[in-house]
Amino acid sequence: MSRLQDLKNTVRSKSIHVCYVNVGSCNGCDIEILACLAPRYDIEQYGIYVHNNPREADVLLITGAFSPQWEDKLMELWEKIPEPKVAIAIGNCPISGCVFNREGSYVDPPVRKHIPIGAEVPGCPPRPTEILQAVLSLAPVVFKDYEGGNE
Amino acid sequence: MSLSVIWYLKEFIRSEWLRKFFFVKTAPLETPAHFRGFPQTTENACTHCFACKMICPAPGAIDVLRDGETWMPHIYLGHCIRCGLCVEACPEDVLTAGRLLEVQKIDQTSYASTFHVVIDPELCKRCGNCSVACPVNKEIDPYLAGTGTASSEEVIMRIIRGEMRVIHPEKCTGCKTCEETCPNHAIRVARVVQGVQEERS
Known part of the structure; x- marks a missing residue:
């Protein structure tokens, strides 16, 4: 049983499906996520696939300082992701609101108030290597020894 | 036609190809030392002039905190945008990031405020x-x-x-x-x- 579990863990940690959502960012972090797809960083060699479909995803990357339009939609989106799942906050905006979090602005950070966040990657924007490192180190932990039916 | 298919199959079962397909990855990308990271403190003593805090464009990113008798700037991750302005503004070179201090020394640049x-x-x-x-x-x-x-x-x-x-x-x-x-x-x-x-x- 444990050997089968090990095999499952190995295979699952090499097949990470990612969905990313912009909840009101300046697009800087989205461009850094996009850079991960390019040959220089090449996330597909680690088995990370970007789907942009929450129903297929394991990892949700969140960028942006949470604008009011997302108040009902983000939770809905999070519930669509099948277990096991994890959300990673990319950049300063979902952590603190960064430069948008000023008096009189309509953003409502941090995003961890709205959905459970597994990891936070600081930076404005974070480097592609930092995003990659966060996904690669967190996903195996989330998938480890996961068996359905606990829901 | 059939020859080319055979040729392809032969290519794909070559051990060299199989090994590369499954195991070769690009070398881990190291962050070069000259990249500007989050500011780190040096050994110089802080005079709590707050030049770093005054120039910081991100809300809540830097604070100058007292630790017993000494003062030290403290960077808050999740707020800091790594612009490096605090490093350049500090008159005592208490903070450092990448090669900002070296470049500043070469170029003889500084900030004057009114x-x-x-x-x-x-x-x-x-x-x-x-x-x-x-x-x-x-x-x-x-x-x-x-x-x-x-x-x-x-x-x-x-x-x-x-x-x-x-x-x-x-x-x-x-x-x-x-x-x-x-x-x-x-x-x-x-x-x-x-x-x-x-x-x-």
Whole structure:
């Protein structure tokens, strides 16, 4: 049983499906996520696939300082992701609101108030290597020894 | 046709190809040392002049905290945007990031700051609170602080012929006492920072 579990863990940690959502960012972090797809960083060699479909995803990357339009939609989106799942906050905006979090602005950070966040990657924007490192180190932990039916 | 298919299959079962397909990855990408990371503190002593905190564009990214007898700037991750302005603004080189300090030494660049004092004549009701409360004015003209009537022309601002006039804005230290005492929010103090470069011989 444990050997089968090990095999499952190995295979699952090499097949990470990612969905990313912009909840009101300046697009800087989205461009850094996009850079991960390019040959220089090449996330597909680690088995990370970007789907942009929450129903297929394991990892949700969140960028942006949470604008009011997302108040009902983000939770809905999070519930669509099948277990096991994890959300990673990319950049300063979902952590603190960064430069948008000023008096009189309509953003409502941090995003961890709205959905459970597994990891936070600081930076404005974070480097592609930092995003990659966060996904690669967190996903195996989330998938480890996961068996359905606990829901 | 069939030959080329066989050729392809032969290529794909080559052990070299199989090994590369499954195991070869691009080398782990290391962050070069000259990349500007989050500012780190050096061994220099902080004089808590708050130059770093004043220039920081991100809210809540830097604070100068007291640790016993010494002061030290503290960077908050999740707020800091790695712009490096605090590193360049610090006169004592307490912070470092990437090769900013080296470049600054080579280029002989620094930041010079001045304070602009602006009074909105429509909001100002000529009460003179600002000129009386100003600590710099008090030092220049103690008579002004005592009686509320200025006799000196050397003060930062005073009422001249019924109008509040800013005479010597260059003497302002940016304490913003005037802003706090103004009942009408008519006076504003703004810090203006300029990058300066020394003439190279």
